[in-house]
Amino acid sequence: MKKYFQIFKISFQQEFSYRLNFIMWRVRNVLQIILTFFLWSSVFKNPQTEVFGYNQGKILTYVFGILLLRAIVFSARAVDVAGEISNGNITNFLLKPVSYFKYWATRDIASKVLNLVFSVFEITILFLILKPNLFLQTNLITLFAVLISLIFAIVLFFCLLFITNISAFWMPENGWAAQFLFIGIITDFLSGGVFPLDVLPFTLQRALYSTPFPYLLFFPLQVYLGKITGLEIVRGLVTSGAWVFILFVILKFIWARGLRRYSAEGR
Amino acid sequence: MSRNSFLAVFNQRAALLIFLIGKLLRFFFFFAFIILLLKGTKSLAGYNLNQTLLFFLTFNLIDTLSQFLFREVYRFRPLVVSGGFDLVLSKPVNALFRSLMGGADVIDLITIIPLSIATFYIAYLLNPSALQSIYYLALLINGLVIASAFHIFVLGMGIVTLEIDHTIMIYRDLTALGRFPIDIYKEPLRGIITFLIPIGIMLAFPAKAIMGLITPAGVIWSIVFGGLLLSLSFKFWKFALKKYTSASS
Amino acid sequence: MDRAIVVDRLVKNFEVTQKEKGLRGSIKSVFSPKKQTVHALRGISFAIQPGELVGFIGPNGAGKTTTLKILSGLLYPTSGFVQVLEHDPWEKKSEFLKQISLVMGQKNQLWWDLPAIETFELNKEIYEIPRRDYEKNLEELVTLLGVGKLLKTQVRRLSLGQRMRMELVAALLHKPKALFLDEPTIGLDLIGQQKVRDFIYEYNRKNNATVILTSHNMDDLTNLARRVIVIDDGRILFDGALEELTGRFAKEKIIKISLSKEVDVKAIGQIGEVKHVLFPEVILSVPRSVVAVAAAEILQNFPVDDLTIEEVPIEEIIKKVFKGELTK
Numbered sequence: 001m002k003k004y005f006q007i008f009k010i011s012f013q014q015e016f017s018y019r020l021n022f023i024m025w026r027v028r029n030v031l032q033i034i035l036t037f038f039l040w041s042s043v044f045k046n047p048q049t050e051v052f053g054y055n056q057g058k059i060l061t062y063v064f065g066i067l068l069l070r071a072i073v074f075s076a077r078a079v080d081v082a083g084e085i086s087n088g089n090i091t092n093f094l095l096k097p098v099s100y101f102k103y104w105a106t107r108d109i110a111s112k113v114l115n116l117v118f119s120v121f122e123i124t125i126l127f128l129i130l131k132p133n134l135f136l137q138t139n140l141i142t143l144f145a146v147l148i149s150l151i152f153a154i155v156l157f158f159c160l161l162f163i164t165n166i167s168a169f170w171m172p173e174n175g176w177a178a179q180f181l182f183i184g185i186i187t188d189f190l191s192g193g194v195f196p197l198d199v200l201p202f203t204l205q206r207a208l209y210s211t212p213f214p215y216l217l218f219f220p221l222q223v224y225l226g227k228i229t230g231l232e233i234v235r236g237l238v239t240s241g242a243w244v245f246i247l248f249v250i251l252k253f254i255w256a257r258g259l260r261r262y263s264a265e266g267r
Numbered sequence: 268m269s270r271n272s273f274l275a276v277f278n279q280r281a282a283l284l285i286f287l288i289g290k291l292l293r294f295f296f297f298f299a300f301i302i303l304l305l306k307g308t309k310s311l312a313g314y315n316l317n318q319t320l321l322f323f324l325t326f327n328l329i330d331t332l333s334q335f336l337f338r339e340v341y342r343f344r345p346l347v348v349s350g351g352f353d354l355v356l357s358k359p360v361n362a363l364f365r366s367l368m369g370g371a372d373v374i375d376l377i378t379i380i381p382l383s384i385a386t387f388y389i390a391y392l393l394n395p396s397a398l399q400s401i402y403y404l405a406l407l408i409n410g411l412v413i414a415s416a417f418h419i420f421v422l423g424m425g426i427v428t429l430e431i432d433h434t435i436m437i438y439r440d441l442t443a444l445g446r447f448p449i450d451i452y453k454e455p456l457r458g459i460i461t462f463l464i465p466i467g468i469m470l471a472f473p474a475k476a477i478m479g480l481i482t483p484a485g486v487i488w489s490i491v492f493g494g495l496l497l498s499l500s501f502k503f504w505k506f507a508l509k510k511y512t513s514a515s516s
Numbered sequence: 517m518d519r520a521i522v523v524d525r526l527v528k529n530f531e532v533t534q535k536e537k538g539l540r541g542s543i544k545s546v547f548s549p550k551k552q553t554v555h556a557l558r559g560i561s562f563a564i565q566p567g568e569l570v571g572f573i574g575p576n577g578a579g580k581t582t583t584l585k586i587l588s589g590l591l592y593p594t595s596g597f598v599q600v601l602e603h604d605p606w607e608k609k610s611e612f613l614k615q616i617s618l619v620m621g622q623k624n625q626l627w628w629d630l631p632a633i634e635t636f637e638l639n640k641e642i643y644e645i646p647r648r649d650y651e652k653n654l655e656e657l658v659t660l661l662g663v664g665k666l667l668k669t670q671v672r673r674l675s676l677g678q679r680m681r682m683e684l685v686a687a688l689l690h691k692p693k694a695l696f697l698d699e700p701t702i703g704l705d706l707i708g709q710q711k712v713r714d715f716i717y718e719y720n721r722k723n724n725a726t727v728i729l730t731s732h733n734m735d736d737l738t739n740l741a742r743r744v745i746v747i748d749d750g751r752i753l754f755d756g757a758l759e760e761l762t763g764r765f766a767k768e769k770i771i772k773i774s775l776s777k778e779v780d781v782k783a784i785g786q787i788g789e790v791k792h793v794l795f796p797e798v799i800l801s802v803p804r805s806v807v808a809v810a811a812a813e814i815l816q817n818f819p820v821d822d823l824t825i826e827e828v829p830i831e832e833i834i835k836k837v838f839k840g841e842l843t844k
Binding site: 020021024027028031032034035038039041042043049051052171173174176177178180181184185186189194195199200201 | 281282285286288289292293296297300303304307308311312430433436437440441443444446447450451452453456
């Protein structure tokens with residue numbers, strides 16, 4: 001256990017040494033939120049407007065919620081795995097008595113903690129400047145369900161990210177391109193990270209719900225906003241949990257194959 | 268010069284292809300979103316579906332064109348860091364031209380052509396007058412002029428501070444604010460991004476002009492502004508170059 | 517444990533996809549990849565006692581690095597038996613990994629943007645080294661390698677030589693019983709190389725650690741390894757003391773002559789191959805079997821002041837091994 005605390009510590013320190021990069025990353029996140037915020041403010045200029053099942057308070061809460069949830073779910077250091085595989089540095093890790101998964105999971109958590117702190121700070125500032133009326137969930141059971149869904153979301157994203165990065169075993173020069181496409185674009189949109197999935201036609205939404213993506217950001221937020229209730233929450237959590245299991249199995253399988261290939265090519 | 272960048276290894280091509288697919292997907296996602304959004308709300312900041320689409324398409328057109336022309340700027344930092352820029356300075360080709368436009372990639376034309384067709388079609392659907400269409404084209408080109416000014420400025424920053432990657436990212440994130448009509452932004456933000464960091468003039472004015480929202484004087488002022496910005500960027504480049512060559516390596 | 521490392525009839529083949537040049541070749545390689553088998557190791561066998569210091573030498577592609585990777589568990593054998601410290605390396609059991617260390621020139625384990633001491637603390641936890649042992653080992657290693665003042669400096673600000681020494685500290689904090697070094701002195705200047713060599717020698721002596729090192733640098737081998745294993749094209753050509761290497765492989769001997777008068781060098785060239793002429797010195801190489809006869813002939817027919825018979829310098833032999841010019 002001490003192992004992982006040390007990994008957490010050193011990873012945290014590492015993030016600080018990349019100060020400028022980190023600040024830039026936060027600035028980009030905030031700029032994206034500003035665009036979305038004003039977009040929806042404009043749509044809901046009249047506080048009475050109700051569209052796509054949202055009112056002004058709920059949609060703006062969604063926007064702020066995305067800022068927070070991205071920090072919790074999407075912040076990760078495992079984006080570096082593809083690079084480590086390409087340049088062969090992974091060799092050093094394979095020889096250490098520590099699980100590669102647990103190592104990266106710990107580093108991801110360190111990143112999430114740091115990003116979470118900053119996003120809370122940013123939300124506060126934005127709140128003071130923009131003064132939206134936000135929706136506050138008070139039902140404890142609902143909040144608990146949100147928490148569970150977030151834990152699933154974190155694990156889901158870890159699996160998706162890791163699987164994408166391991167593609168570097170088969171295409172060492174292009175691992176990062178796969179990451180851009182799959183994580184940066186497909187996952188970002190289909191998880192509700194750019195716009196709420198409510199705008200999509202109902203059949204499309206239903207189809208998306210059988211994929212793991214909405215459970216990363218959209219589902220937890222919908223539960224928080226009270227737009228998904230009761231049995232639906234349970235159904236969502238079960239599907240989310242099922243995906244955690246499936247992706248984990250896939251991850252382990254692809255990892256074993258990738259490792260074998262890495263050994264076979266003798267890099 | 269661009270032919271040299273055409274001769275690429277397959278792997279580089281595969282990466283480029285994946286990038287292309289990514290950009291296409293992103294475009295498609297946003298496009299679908301705008302349609303769905305306006306199906307639900309009927310108007311965005313006073314604009315209807317076709318008008319909003321025009322803003323979006325114009326943004327993409329200018330953005331894609333400037334990426335196509337100025338791709339080399341993204342390779343500038345490693346060039347300076349490795350000392351390769353000195354080599355560029357010693358060659359007879361203008362260093363600015365080489366650093367700015369040396370990397371045009373033919374693959375971008377695959378997107379530019381259909382994008383242009385779509386943009387002009389949507390513009391056509393708005394029934395503009397001949398004069399308004401001319402304004403649109405003029406301000407479109409002006410938008411590219413401003414984009415060049417930005418990129419030249421970025422290059423200058425690259426020489427002076429080596430901090431080019433972050434500058435580019437800021438530029439891209441700021442211009443991304445122009446995906447939607449800038450009327451959605453409240454003052455003072457709207458004023459800032461219209462005039463101070465002239466994203467508004469660059470990305471939104473062409474579409475506004477074709478909708479008759481810009482006066483002829485406004486059009487002329489925008490073009491003058493664009494020209495001024497460009498000459499300013501040239502001055503900055505010269506200044507940066509002087510600083511660079513006078514410092515020892 | 518009577519043998520630290522045992523390798524018996526080890527075979528390792530790699531399947532490599534062939535890619536032709538150009539765009540068409542690349543497309544072809546995606547749809548119908550042409551595979552070629554590379555026979556990296558063709559059945560090698562050797563055993564190493566605890567505490568031995570062994571040098572692996574051979575030309576590029578001979579199989580040195582492949583052997584080290586198999587011994588540390590990174591690659592799995594195609595066939596044959598491998599045992600290191602009474603473990604099967606491929607299983608990579610925790611207790612096995614805690615006893616070995618593989619150091620490769622270009623693959624750094626130090627965190628780039630932080631001071632080296634942070635990586636050390638991390639390794640302390642990963643290898644579960646008790647605090648007392650950790651501090652003692654750290655002290656020892658840091659003193660031996662002379663990097664005390666650099667512990668708090670960011671790794672990226674260190675020179676290559678300093679970084680290499682820090683890597684060695686990181687690799688040895690857990691006092692591995694078996695140490696595998698792949699080209700440890702590559703890229704270092706002469707002083708840096710000497711420091712690393714001295715360190716390896718001391719470490720081996722003090723801790724009775726089993727050390728295998730591969731190198732291209734002849735000084736590494738002549739000054740360090742008492743036993744050498746020569747590998748070429750996946751086969752072991754020689755396994756024994758360094759001095760024996762000369763006897764086994766050098767087919768020639770060197771005759772050094774000091775002339776009292778100028779002579780026609782071509783005439784001397786009839787007796788043996790002239791390697792070097794700078795009056796009054798002439799150096800020839802002559803086949804081993806006829807060296808006595810050749811020496812006698814020279815003494816008879818030429819105005820010689822002094823004549824000595826010597827072995828071919830080990831460096832020459834090793835150079836030839838690297839070039840693949842030596843066969844059994």
